[in-house]
Amino acid sequence: MIDTLLFDLDGTLLPLDMEEFTLKYFKELCIKFSSIFEPKKLQEAVWSSTKYMVNNLEKEKTNKDCFFEDFQKRVNHDLEKLFPIFDEFYNKDFVNIKDIVNKNPIVKEAVEILKSKGYDLVIATNPLFPKEAIYHRIDWAGLKTTDFKLITTYENMHFCKPNIEYYEEILSLINKKPDNAIMVGNDVQEDIVSSVLGIKTFLVEDCLIDRKSPAYKSDYRGSMDDFYSFVKKLPNL
Template sequence: MIDTLLFDLDGTLLPLDIEIFTLKYFNELCNKFESIFEPRVLQEAVWASTKYMICNTQKEKTNKDCFFEDFQTRIERNLEELFPIFDEFYNKDFVNLKDSVNPNPVVKESIEILKDKGYNLVVATNPLFPKEAIFHRIDWAGLNADDFKLITTYENMHYCKPNIQYYEEILELINKKPDNVMMVGNDVQEDIISSKLGLKTFLIEDCLIDRKSPVYIPDYRGSISDFYEFVNELPRLKNKC
């Protein structure tokens, strides 16, 4: 029986155009580091180190460890000099991206219903960002971070989507079996891949991403409004998890 729902963030809990969001993200980041890096150099280094982080399968290294391990090889600056600037960027400058998202009140209503019915909730966003950046986006969606049993960030996770180990790690952290869990997301290859472990899946189509390969078939699919109706039909849990 399903008693836990995992939610992707960007394009699912928080509707957005990922291309516009990414463009604005790099504009803000490059402005922050303009006295240190040329924009092209910084952007290429961040993309390359992000790819390195996504490809990591060494469980002893967090995603953050992997990112900066590779980033250091691509720059001629000491990381200790850069960490405070990154921290300030994600705490302060990152909020300038808020105008590039389109929060949907139906998301908040769905989460409220699930909370009331006693379901465990997890933000299973691709952990490419630090906690601060992810918590900002949860807030922009009109949600409260305290409502989630786990929020995946690059500090607390050791794998990224679409690695299946990412979902295995979540199940381990929340002590749940696949039969008890549903993944809700808008990206076929990154979110619906969780079905390989036996999780039920719901594909949100409002901001659909489908690269066509590999092919994964969700158990349910529809708009965020369809998901709201789905949530209304879920049973109330007798014993809250």
């Protein structure tokens, strides 16, 4: 029985252009670290360490552990001195990115309907960022962190999308089986891959990302308006 919905965040609950978001993110990050790193050097290190984090499947290491393990190898600086700057960036400076996103009011309405019907909700965003950055984006979408049973962040997860282990870990953390859940996302390769486990999927096409390979077929697809209509038809639990 379906009783849980897993939601991607960027491009799904929060409409945005990922390329524009990435450019703005690195602009703000480079400004924050301008007295320590050359912009190109910082971007290369962050990209490389993010790639390492995504590909790492060591279950005893959190994504945060993986990122900074690799990052330390690429920079000639004491991490203990960098951590407070990263923390301040994600707490304060990260909000400067907000001006490139536009929340969709129907998202909040859909979430409220699902809550009223008794469904468990999860933010299943790719856990590449600390919780502060993810909590900011939940707020930008017009939602509350308390709406969700679990929010995946780089502190609490050990795998990233598109690894199937990411979805297995979510199910384990919330004590659910694949046939209890629907994954709602806009990225075919990162979100619809969850169907391999037997999770039902809804592909939101408003900010569609499809690299064509590997190819996955969603159970449902349409705009966020279509998803809203889908939510209204779901039974009460």
